[in-house]
Amino acid sequence: MESVYSYFKMYALSYNQEYQIKGGRELYQQLIEGVAAVYNKALTKGFTHNHVILNERKMTKIMKQVKKSGPLYLLLIPSIILLICFSYLPMYGLVIAFKDYSPSLGILESQWVGFKHFIQYFNSYQFDITIKNTLAISLYSILVGFPLPIALAILCNQIRVGTFKKVFQVTTYLPHFISTMVMCGMILLFLSPSTGLVANVLGLIGIDMPNLLSNASLFSSVYVWSDVWQHVGWDSIIYLAALSAINPTYYEAATVDGASKLQKIIHIDLPLLLPTAMILLILRAGSLLNVGFEKVLLLQNQLNLTGSEVISTYVYKIGLQNFQYSLSTAIGLFNTVVNIIILLLVNWMSKKLTNTSLI
Amino acid sequence: MEALMKNKLTKKTRTHKNLQDRLFDLSVYGIAIVMIVMIVYPLWFIIIASFSDPADVANGNVWFWPKEWNLAGYIELLKQEMIWRSYLNTIIYTLVGTLIALAVNIPAGYALSRKDLFGRKWISIFYIVPMFVGGGLVPTYLVIKNFGLLDTFWVMVLPFAVSCFNIIIARTFFKTSLPETLWEAAQIDGCGTIRFFFTMVLPLSKAVLAVIGLWTAVDIWNSWFNAMIYLTNENLQPLQLVLRRILIANESLLGFSSGSLASELRSLSEMMKYAAIVVSTLPIMCLYPFLQKYFNQGIMIGSIKE
Numbered sequence: 227m228e229s230v231y232s233y234f235k236m237y238a239l240s241y242n243q244e245y246q247i248k249g250g251r252e253l254y255q256q257l258i259e260g261v262a263a264v265y266n267k268a269l270t271k272g273f274t275h276n277h278v279i280l281n282e283r284k285m286t287k288i289m290k291q292v293k294k295s296g297p298l299y300l301l302l303i304p305s306i307i308l309l310i311c312f313s314y315l316p317m318y319g320l321v322i323a324f325k326d327y328s329p330s331l332g333i334l335e336s337q338w339v340g341f342k343h344f345i346q347y348f349n350s351y352q353f354d355i356t357i358k359n360t361l362a363i364s365l366y367s368i369l370v371g372f373p374l375p376i377a378l379a380i381l382c383n384q385i386r387v388g389t390f391k392k393v394f395q396v397t398t399y400l401p402h403f404i405s406t407m408v409m410c411g412m413i414l415l416f417l418s419p420s421t422g423l424v425a426n427v428l429g430l431i432g433i434d435m436p437n438l439l440s441n442a443s444l445f446s447s448v449y450v451w452s453d454v455w456q457h458v459g460w461d462s463i464i465y466l467a468a469l470s471a472i473n474p475t476y477y478e479a480a481t482v483d484g485a486s487k488l489q490k491i492i493h494i495d496l497p498l499l500l501p502t503a504m505i506l507l508i509l510r511a512g513s514l515l516n517v518g519f520e521k522v523l524l525l526q527n528q529l530n531l532t533g534s535e536v537i538s539t540y541v542y543k544i545g546l547q548n549f550q551y552s553l554s555t556a557i558g559l560f561n562t563v564v565n566i567i568i569l570l571l572v573n574w575m576s577k578k579l580t581n582t583s584l585i
Numbered sequence: 586m587e588a589l590m591k592n593k594l595t596k597k598t599r600t601h602k603n604l605q606d607r608l609f610d611l612s613v614y615g616i617a618i619v620m621i622v623m624i625v626y627p628l629w630f631i632i633i634a635s636f637s638d639p640a641d642v643a644n645g646n647v648w649f650w651p652k653e654w655n656l657a658g659y660i661e662l663l664k665q666e667m668i669w670r671s672y673l674n675t676i677i678y679t680l681v682g683t684l685i686a687l688a689v690n691i692p693a694g695y696a697l698s699r700k701d702l703f704g705r706k707w708i709s710i711f712y713i714v715p716m717f718v719g720g721g722l723v724p725t726y727l728v729i730k731n732f733g734l735l736d737t738f739w740v741m742v743l744p745f746a747v748s749c750f751n752i753i754i755a756r757t758f759f760k761t762s763l764p765e766t767l768w769e770a771a772q773i774d775g776c777g778t779i780r781f782f783f784t785m786v787l788p789l790s791k792a793v794l795a796v797i798g799l800w801t802a803v804d805i806w807n808s809w810f811n812a813m814i815y816l817t818n819e820n821l822q823p824l825q826l827v828l829r830r831i832l833i834a835n836e837s838l839l840g841f842s843s844g845s846l847a848s849e850l851r852s853l854s855e856m857m858k859y860a861a862i863v864v865s866t867l868p869i870m871c872l873y874p875f876l877q878k879y880f881n882q883g884i885m886i887g888s889i890k891e
Contacts, residue, residue: 288703291703292703292704294701294703295701295702295703295704297777297778297779298696298699298701298702298778299696300779301692301693301695301696301778301779301782302692302693302696302697302708304688304689304692304693305689305690305692305693305712305747305752306693306711308689308743308744308746308747309711309712309715309747309749311728311732311744312725312728312729312744312745312747313715313719313720313747314715315720315724315728316719316720316721316724316725316727316728317718317719317720317724318720318724319720319723319724319725319727319728320720320721320724322723322724322727333727378620381613381616381617382617384609384610384613385613385614385617390614390617393621394617394620394621396874396877397621397624397625398620398621398624399873399877400624400628400870400873401624401628403803403807403869403870403873404866405806405807405809405825405828405865405866406807406809407807407809407825407828407829407832407833408828408832408862408865408866410832410833411828411831411832411833411858411861411862412627412631412862414832414833415631415832415858415859416627420643421642421643421644421855423627423630425645426644426645427645429645430645455623455624459624486605486606486609487605487606487609487610488605488609512717519810520809520810524829524833541721541722541723542722545722545723545726546722546723546726546814551723551727554721554722554723555721555722555723555724558721558722558723559721561721562718562719562721566717566718569717
């Protein structure tokens, strides 16, 4: 789940090309023209001979192009088959959110029930808890996890000693490659209230260690700050790339004007990082209801459950542990729809405010 | 006189500025060093704790160097047949899964990068939609169940091999670094698309192959959730699931047959936790500094704008 976010982030910078592909527009026009021609033919029975030839020419042109792209389609086929099987077929499976799915009847035969499962979820006491926790953890992560990589990139950019810079980068990226499983194992070991490393360090200065993981209200802090420890370096790479692309003449001009280093950061670095930051923020907002599911699930225990049950863990428990397939699918669908709405909203706002947008 | 004063004044503000900058530099390096320590120390602690006496670790006597050199954790861990089997499973999943992912994603990226691909926009949309909309947990589970993939080797390497994001990365790479004239020249020489792809494109795109291969490999190595829901057969479990039993579920893999005291067993399983972290993470950590170049390269490839 976490990697999905970083994937999106990388994607953010290459998205521009998606919407600049011209071939598609041509195809669309050709299709429109083709349809128009067929309509003409049907409506005006006395069509001219000329018309038909033109139409046929267009069709053979399309056929020719398809034929020419044949080998390219061959290269696409394996991924298309896998996508149809494992991405698009499950999307079709979403209809069970509106049905009473039973495995013996299958998807088609199951009874339609409309919005029953959605209403059931909205009325359940778990609705408040899961929404509240999901939003709390998510907003907390954005609040902390969004500015810190920017700060780190600026910091790293200020280091002038080459070898030290390299060491700094390598060490800050290092924790990113620890698996979620091991990370959670480390959190459990270090935060153990009696024998953990943190307890021992606090013991040196005479502070008693609270049991962070059995306290529901502290769960989000444990989650967010351990995430910062693990990913802040990696998340800063994209900003570092943006910083290295800044034209050095800006800095030279600022030096001539007598700007201090701090002033250069405030007046050059920050404004030039804004577009990148905005796009990343939009994408992040788009996954507002997607909390790093694996980590939450692993750190969850009976004692912190009221602070750690998020939508995705609830979907998992309802669906694959309690076998309420339809209810689980409905909650998941609700999650996706809300995410898309938020993405579009933030995108629209950002377009109005800073002229940066995704779509 | 006035000029001299002015000169002095500017000099004064300049040294003031210099002082400010020097303080700034000092705090930059200070913060950087603190951060390095905060990141490296926990990792170092895991390593020394895995070699130390568990009682010393629990009582806070281990700080910078192993105390009472002790290898019991490693010995007990490596005695477990389960560890070896799951380690081997993970290696196989990673190798096969990465190969499949490359075989599927790279050709797609190349095809999408070609301007003469007919209907390119619609095909692109076909690849982008799954990045934002998915079937979700249960429908995906049902599909995989219906394909009969539950509890098979293939469920770990095949269904999620397509990565739309990696396809876009590859496409961007081909678009920007393969000159179009190359394809035109090959065409004149009578070379077809497929042959061109295998004899020209692949050898020229080692960078993007390395990047996508590495990302995929790390992802597969670290993944556990799919294994948890789709595999019940213990013989197929990857390393991360065994780690889950040791680290999260706090399950002692030691049988009670050893006849030792409960407290002894508990401290031994604590040691095994540290050892398990080291054993499972060390390979990637050791490889990483050498591969870092490629990881960073990948991000640059992904962010190139036309």
